[in-house]
Amino acid sequence: MNAAIMTVGDEILIGQIVDTNSAWLGQKLTDLGISVVRALSVGDDHKMIINGLEQCLESADIVFMTGGLGPTKDDITKKALADFLGVGLYFHQPTFDRIKAMFEKLGRKLSDHHHDQCLMPEGADILRNAMGTAPGMMMKVADKRIISMPGVPFEMKSIMEEVVLPMLAAESDTVIFHRTILTCGAGETQIENAIADIVGDFPPAIGIAYLPAIGQVRLRLTAKGNDKASLRQDLDTFTKKITDRISDLVYGYDGSSLEAELKNICTARGIFIATAESCTGGNVAATIVSVPGSSAYFSGGTVAYANDIKTKTLGVSPETLLNYGAVSEETVIEMARGVIALSGADVSVAVSGIAGPEGGTPEKPVGTIWICAGNTEKHITYLLKSGKDRKLNIEAATTYSLILLRRFILDNY
Amino acid sequence: MNAAIMTVGDEILIGQIVDTNSAWLGQKLTDLGISVVRALSVGDDHKMIINGLEQCLESADIVFMTGGLGPTKDDITKKALADFLGVGLYFHQPTFDRIKAMFEKLGRKLSDHHHDQCLMPEGADILRNAMGTAPGMMMKVADKRIISMPGVPFEMKSIMEEVVLPMLAAESDTVIFHRTILTCGAGETQIENAIADIVGDFPPAIGIAYLPAIGQVRLRLTAKGNDKASLRQDLDTFTKKITDRISDLVYGYDGSSLEAELKNICTARGIFIATAESCTGGNVAATIVSVPGSSAYFSGGTVAYANDIKTKTLGVSPETLLNYGAVSEETVIEMARGVIALSGADVSVAVSGIAGPEGGTPEKPVGTIWICAGNTEKHITYLLKSGKDRKLNIEAATTYSLILLRRFILDNY
Numbered sequence: 001m002n003a004a005i006m007t008v009g010d011e012i013l014i015g016q017i018v019d020t021n022s023a024w025l026g027q028k029l030t031d032l033g034i035s036v037v038r039a040l041s042v043g044d045d046h047k048m049i050i051n052g053l054e055q056c057l058e059s060a061d062i063v064f065m066t067g068g069l070g071p072t073k074d075d076i077t078k079k080a081l082a083d084f085l086g087v088g089l090y091f092h093q094p095t096f097d098r099i100k101a102m103f104e105k106l107g108r109k110l111s112d113h114h115h116d117q118c119l120m121p122e123g124a125d126i127l128r129n130a131m132g133t134a135p136g137m138m139m140k141v142a143d144k145r146i147i148s149m150p151g152v153p154f155e156m157k158s159i160m161e162e163v164v165l166p167m168l169a170a171e172s173d174t175v176i177f178h179r180t181i182l183t184c185g186a187g188e189t190q191i192e193n194a195i196a197d198i199v200g201d202f203p204p205a206i207g208i209a210y211l212p213a214i215g216q217v218r219l220r221l222t223a224k225g226n227d228k229a230s231l232r233q234d235l236d237t238f239t240k241k242i243t244d245r246i247s248d249l250v251y252g253y254d255g256s257s258l259e260a261e262l263k264n265i266c267t268a269r270g271i272f273i274a275t276a277e278s279c280t281g282g283n284v285a286a287t288i289v290s291v292p293g294s295s296a297y298f299s300g301g302t303v304a305y306a307n308d309i310k311t312k313t314l315g316v317s318p319e320t321l322l323n324y325g326a327v328s329e330e331t332v333i334e335m336a337r338g339v340i341a342l343s344g345a346d347v348s349v350a351v352s353g354i355a356g357p358e359g360g361t362p363e364k365p366v367g368t369i370w371i372c373a374g375n376t377e378k379h380i381t382y383l384l385k386s387g388k389d390r391k392l393n394i395e396a397a398t399t400y401s402l403i404l405l406r407r408f409i410l411d412n413y
Numbered sequence: 414m415n416a417a418i419m420t421v422g423d424e425i426l427i428g429q430i431v432d433t434n435s436a437w438l439g440q441k442l443t444d445l446g447i448s449v450v451r452a453l454s455v456g457d458d459h460k461m462i463i464n465g466l467e468q469c470l471e472s473a474d475i476v477f478m479t480g481g482l483g484p485t486k487d488d489i490t491k492k493a494l495a496d497f498l499g500v501g502l503y504f505h506q507p508t509f510d511r512i513k514a515m516f517e518k519l520g521r522k523l524s525d526h527h528h529d530q531c532l533m534p535e536g537a538d539i540l541r542n543a544m545g546t547a548p549g550m551m552m553k554v555a556d557k558r559i560i561s562m563p564g565v566p567f568e569m570k571s572i573m574e575e576v577v578l579p580m581l582a583a584e585s586d587t588v589i590f591h592r593t594i595l596t597c598g599a600g601e602t603q604i605e606n607a608i609a610d611i612v613g614d615f616p617p618a619i620g621i622a623y624l625p626a627i628g629q630v631r632l633r634l635t636a637k638g639n640d641k642a643s644l645r646q647d648l649d650t651f652t653k654k655i656t657d658r659i660s661d662l663v664y665g666y667d668g669s670s671l672e673a674e675l676k677n678i679c680t681a682r683g684i685f686i687a688t689a690e691s692c693t694g695g696n697v698a699a700t701i702v703s704v705p706g707s708s709a710y711f712s713g714g715t716v717a718y719a720n721d722i723k724t725k726t727l728g729v730s731p732e733t734l735l736n737y738g739a740v741s742e743e744t745v746i747e748m749a750r751g752v753i754a755l756s757g758a759d760v761s762v763a764v765s766g767i768a769g770p771e772g773g774t775p776e777k778p779v780g781t782i783w784i785c786a787g788n789t790e791k792h793i794t795y796l797l798k799s800g801k802d803r804k805l806n807i808e809a810a811t812t813y814s815l816i817l818l819r820r821f822i823l824d825n826y
Binding site: 010013015016017019020022023024025026027029030038040041042043044046052053055108111113131154190209275277279280281284285286288289290292293294295298299300301302303305308309312313335342343344355356357359369381390391395396 | 719
């Protein structure tokens with residue numbers, strides 16, 4: 001099955017927002033074995049929407065539209081859809097009742113705009129939106145289909161995950177399985193070389209893609225064919241072979257993450273962790289806390305941005321700061337110990353660096369970042385030499401902090 | 414002049430990378446008064462590229478292509494371009510000489526791929542790429558044009574900024590101006606109603622779009638026409654009228670953000686801020702620190718995830734926690750005071766809530782979030798009733814924490 005993605009909104013074309021919906025949809029559809037043949041963005045314009053639909057349906061069996069369903073007046077998508085289908089719009093009472101109930105619960109008033117959100121092209125199937133007011137719609141065009149969803153990413157994702165993807169999975173004939181092996185601590189080329197002979201033995205039905213990110217490489221294995229059982233078994237076999245070969249680098253599989261695996265590692269050992277951050281400004285803690293249930297193993301932390309707080313809260317000695325500077329191995333070691341004393345956690349990670357764009361020196365250029373993971377008795381440190389971009393430096397420092405924390409716990413508990 | 418953007422690459426359609434080139438191009442072209450009428454992504458496929466070019470040229474005077482020129486692609490894009498134009502490919506010696514010189518300087522060897530990079534469609538103008546090997550190309554199709562550039566963002570941007578944009582600026586006739594008014598603290602519908610009469614007075618050359626996000630709505634005004642001076646004046650006039658009407662909601666303009674405006678507010682007043690976070694787990698601090706130069710006004714903060722840290726570090730009284738709970742107005746007030754004592758900051762913001770998915774009770778369901786902003790003398794608090802999604806709750810709590818912090822500073826300093 002071929003699919004096209006069509007995003008609607010002037011804000012996309014003028015570059016006010018980056019269209020992330022298309023990439024998300026592309027990934028999910030690809031995972032289901034559906035080929036995405038084009039992704040088109042058009043403005044909030046009746047003629048352009050109709051023209052785009054025509055062109056998308058030339059090469060695709062199903063068009064996934066997002067955007068243009070918001071409650072304000074620049075909404076013309078539904079009118080264009082109805083005209084394209086040659087039908088009228090009707091008032092969908094169940095949607096109105098749902099929106100009304102939502103608003104009553106929140107103590108807010110409905111407006112005329114919400115009334116308009118209940119207008120649907122005749123013949124459309126209504127797709128439940130658990131996260132917002134405007135529902136999705138599915139419409140038939142001869143033997144093809146159009147699925148229209150709101151542009152707000154979490155609403156679109158909710159409709160896809162709860163309604164559309166299960167429906168498509170049930171229809172599919174060829175099966176495609178994916179297995180992603182998550183690694184950290186080595187580069188793409190290094191991993192590729194380490195497993196070259198295993199990959200050389202792959203049967204034709206199995207493929208591999210290397211997806212590098214900061215400090216991490218994901219290895220995505222894809223099995224495509226008709227025989228479910230043998231494809232699954234092949235995937236299992238080669239996943240195990242690769243994992244055995246680079247076991248020190250593999251930290252998880254599929255949709256997991258360093259922070260999610262940290263939860264498993266900590267709760268299995270019954271230990272609590274804490275963070276002491278300077279340049280990352282709370283991002284390491286926020287990443288840990290992004291995992292539901294993190295209160296079972298995360299005590300908390302300190303964002304010691306000013307040196308004063310490093311001294312006062314974390315007990316970093318003024319001499320250390322004076323002699324070695326805030327960005328030094330000595331300082332992060334004291335920060336890591338300090339936050340353990342403060343929080344009563346078993347293990348901590350500390351990070352201090354120069355995120356930039358200002359603040360670099362010839363000896364410590366922007367991107368110089370020290371990290372320490374340890375407990376009251378011992379520690380390991382790492383000097384990350386990142387680049388000039390503030391955002392990337394903070395991301396890299398966060399990832400390497402989690403990597404170091406994981407390594408310390410695995411080696412000592 | 415109408416433009417279309419066309420990005421080429423399987424990696425875009427399968428969602429392996431998010432296409433940021435289109436948004437960047439959209440912004441730059443819009444700024445020049447060129448209307449972007451569509452953005453299309455197609456795979457590395459000869460037929461799809463030609464088909465895409467045909468469709469883009471139907472509605473656009475100029476097509477900006479990115480991607481498909483890298484040294485590992487099979488040169489599908491250039492062959493497709495040549496076939497579309499009905500010309501052959503020739504070897505462009507000056508490009509080869511430039512690549513050769515680049516590589517000699519780096520001490521690296523040329524491969525056959527680099528030889529292929531010097532093949533150009535006959536009749537194409539070569540656009541200098543100062544940042545990489547593959548140059549851009551400009552080709553005429555009757556009275557229309559195709560500009561093809563590499564997909565690597567910094568190479569594409571370099572060609573645009575050094576060659577293409579200056580050329581287009583010199584040609585432009587119609588102008589388009591945008592002004593975005595950034596608001597926080599009210600919903601889309603509420604704002605629309607509040608300014609309905611002003612919008613009703615807009616001349617035909619001015620349009621408005623409402624772009625909602627959590628806790629915020631951006632109002633984008635667009636002016637399009639020939640008379641630069643009068644368009645600019647109209648934009649200024651209506652921006653001022655709207656700002657005056659909802660002055661308590663407007664926090665900035667155009668590409669700014671709450672955290673960037675916080676910098677201006679704090680540095681203008683010479684005050685330092687601090688954060689005390691529970692459910693946001695450091696995300697408020699991390700958002701503040703995402704702004705370069707934040708060390709000039711951000712002292713730091715505490716991530717008091719465990720109650721123990723709330724008591725020990727922030728001095729929240731155990732009685733308060735016992736009587737009112739960690740998620741209460743009383744607790745966030747004490748957290749906010751505690752972090753000021755700890756950090757020596759002038760103003761602080763504290764947040765404690767139930768991010769979910771677990772931990773809710775009938776009285777305090779998931780999404781119940783208390784926020785306090787204050788100094789040693791007074792404070793304001795806010796009860797945010799968010800939803801069930803942990804990620805969104807953390808985002809919402811972060812945004813409202815910044816909104817409350819801003820409000821307190823503006824009202825008291």
